[in-house]
Each structure stands twice: as structure tokens, then as C-alpha cells.
Amino acid sequence: MKVLLVEDDPALAEALGEALAGGGVLVERAASGGEADFLVRTETYDAAILDLGLPDGDGTRWLGQWRADGIALPVLVLTARTRWADKAAGFSAGADDYVTKPFETAEVLFRLRALVRRSHGHAHPVLRIGDLAFDTHTGSVTRAGCPVSLTAQEARLLAYLAHAAPRVVSRSELAEHVYDRDHEPDSNVIDVQVSRLRRKLGAAHIETLRGQGYRLTGGEEAG
């Protein structure tokens, strides 16, 4: 999951960024509305976290502009409790959820996950694909009821596939959202990790579409 964190306070950005990274989220940071605006229009993120108190204009203005321009990105807004009237303004500007300061970083992570999950059309926090169950909050997986232990990177990869399922996900999409680096064509990191996931989940669960990418399935080939 790749997220844009729009926060001008360096200390807060650092703390929150670390917490999110610890939860397996790839974080890119913007310190101003203008910077965020540029990034939102040039990169693809799974969600954005937007502090309303920015140096260059009220966050709700930027958000409103994005919505007016058809940018559907899920947005989690951070705001001070004292200014709760902002809440109404924020929601009407197009915020998808709110967290008020001060917050536990854990809560931000929790809500962020819920937001991304819902944006993919999953109402329940546990994604079920065939006999697999992926808990979006703990990152834990069970196969036919038995817990499967994954490494951090494996969990990130599976999370992305599970959210996207049954869509086919290309390597470049995975490179961008799970590895956060320019896709070095000589690297087969993704292939290797997919291979490991297959071994742990059962090979049938990850389907290869030659030349297109991978797809997470229930493990049954529907003739």
C-alpha cells in the first residue's frame, strides 16, 4: 500500500511516517499543499493522509479542487479537535474519514487500512479468497483455517493482490505499490516473492497470466 502523507510539521510527519512504515505501508511525504497537489496528479497512491493546517492554504481547498478535477483518491484528514467545525467543511469537501489530534498512530493506521479496504469495495476487514482469509489489520493469513506465517514483504505483496482480486495485477504495478522503486527490469524480486507466496499458500492460488501479470484466485480453476 502506497500512501501520500501531507503534513508540514516535520516531527509529526516523521513519527507518523515511521508508524505507518512499521505497519507495512509505503509512505511518501509532502510538506505543503502545492507539493501534494503535484504528486497527486503525477503518481498513483492507494490513499492520502491530509493535515488541514498547511502553510499554503486550507487543506480543504486543495481537497475540494482534487474532487472537482475528478481525483477519487481516498483521503484521511487529520485535524485538531478544537476546530471540529472543520469536520463538516472537510466532509463536504470530500474527505473519506477523519482523525482528530492528538491521535495514537495506531488509530491512523487502523483507519487508513479500513479506508483502503473500502475503496476496493470490501466491507469486511477480513478478505476471503477461496479458502484463504487475509486480515487487513493484523496482516495475518489463514489457509483453510490454519495460520500461515508470512514475512513483512510477503504480507505486503499478498495484501495488494488480495485487495485487487480478482483483477490481474501487472509487475510494474506491484513494483510501484509494493516495492516503491523504479522497476529495474533486470530484477526478478517479484517473481521470487511470488514463488515463495505460492509455496506457502498453495500454488493454485496465484495464477500467472503470461505477459500480463498475476492474479489471486480461490485456488480452483474455473474451467
Place this chain on the structure above:
Amino acid sequence: MKVLLVEDDPALAEALGEALAGGGVLVERAASGGEADFLVRTETYDAAILDLGLPDGDGTRWLGQWRADGIALPVLVLTARTRWADKAAGFSAGADDYVTKPFETAEVLFRLRALVRRSHGHAHPVLRIGDLAFDTHTGSVTRAGCPVSLTAQEARLLAYLAHAAPRVVSRSELAEHVYDRDHEPDSNVIDVQVSRLRRKLGAAHIETLRGQGYRLTGGEEAG
């Protein structure tokens, strides 16, 4: 456990603060409603102790405002007034428990602990995790019935882990609630204390999740 003590009488604040500190509680003090209001909106506490007789307005007003703004912090109210009507007003303003002056500091500590415990969803004062039993009031621990002697800091660390269990607790969260200082990234104090706790409790009881933090478990690996 980090607590905000709102008390304008310096002598009383000092006495109560020391008693709480002696009980392993990290105490921050506010001498007025306004100061408390600011702190409550900018920091995170496990609970607040609120004297109703404040220089700048009835404590129930502040409390009512916090509740109206969605601040769910557990609040223990101190009052000299013993009339039932005040009590009712306090409860309806959102107090979670009451202590009437004069009080024994021990009672405040006792009720505070109960309050924090309940806020974490534990009905019983003794938290049981596998063969461990942690008494929230005495801070004492037994493992399979045998008493384990902990130092003050170890007890604080274990208390936080026990309250949070089976959630994973990050290092930064521990730094904030158990050490009450900005997390110096170069310090490995937490690692060391966890290591010591492990030696006393048995290594299996504290699970490490690489890159995420620690988790208190029953000591059995759910294979």
C-alpha cells in the same frame, strides 16, 4: 501509564502526584482548566484526574466540553462536594468515577488503575495471559503461580504490554507511555528491558515482530 492530574492546590497536587508516581504512574500536571484543556487536546493520556474546584470555571464544564468534542479519555473526578446533585451532574457531564475529599491517595491510585483497566476492556483486576497473572493493583506478577520479582520499570513495561495484549505494541508507543520522553532513536533501552523481562518471564512470552514491535503472549506458539 501516563496520566494528567488537574489540580490547582499545589500542596494537594504535589502529594497526589508523588503518590501516583510511587505507584508507577507517569504524571503530568495542570493547574487550571484551560491548561488541562490544552494538554488534553495535544497529548495522549491513559486517563485524567480532574478536581472540580478549579480557578477558571467548574470542572464539569470542561469535562462536558471534552465529551462534546469526542474526547473519550477516562476521567476520575475529585470533589469536596458530597452532595448527590453534584455527583449526578458530574456523571452526566461524563465522569467515569468519583473520589470525594478528603481521600486516601491510595484510594485514588486504586480507582485510577481500575479505570484504566476497564478502559482496555478488562473486567477483572488481575490480567491473565497464558500462565502469567499480572495484578494491576499491586504490580505483582506470578508465572504458573510462582511470584516473579520485577523492578519498577520492568513492571511498568509489563503493565503496558499486558493491558494492550494481544495487540502488537511498537517501540515508539512504549517510549511514549512507559518512558515519557521523546524517543531517542539511538537508544535501545526498550530492547534491553524487554530482554530482562524475557529472562524473568520466559522468553516465549514476549514475541518480537520484526519491524513492528513486541507482543505479550501466553507463551505458546500457535503452530
Place this chain on the structure above:
DNA sequence: CATAACATGAATGCAGCATGAACGAGACCG
């Protein structure tokens, strides 16, 4: 059948973690 795309076992290097030992401050006791 040739070639490109994919799969996977094994090797490697590094970041995060564990822990023994030393240090210093404060508490307690004489």
C-alpha cells in the same frame, strides 16, 4: 524447434535484534 517469459533453489549481504558488561545516579542504611 527456438526463443522469450517465468519458476525456483541456493548464495549473499545487511538491517534489526538480543544480550553481557560497564557505568552512573539515586536510595537506603548505618
Place this chain on the structure above:
DNA sequence: CGGTCTCGTTCATGCTGCATTCATGTTATG
């Protein structure tokens, strides 16, 4: 008021597990 002891913290070192790369085998496709 001085000595001793306990405990919290830091430092240094060794270890573990994991992400990544490499090399080689396998499968699709024209």
C-alpha cells in the same frame, strides 16, 4: 554524612532472519 547497593541506561558485540541477486531449470508461444 559517607558507604553500599540496587536499578536504569548506554555501549559494544554477536546473531538471526529476511530481502535481494544469481544461476539454472521449466513452460508457453509463434
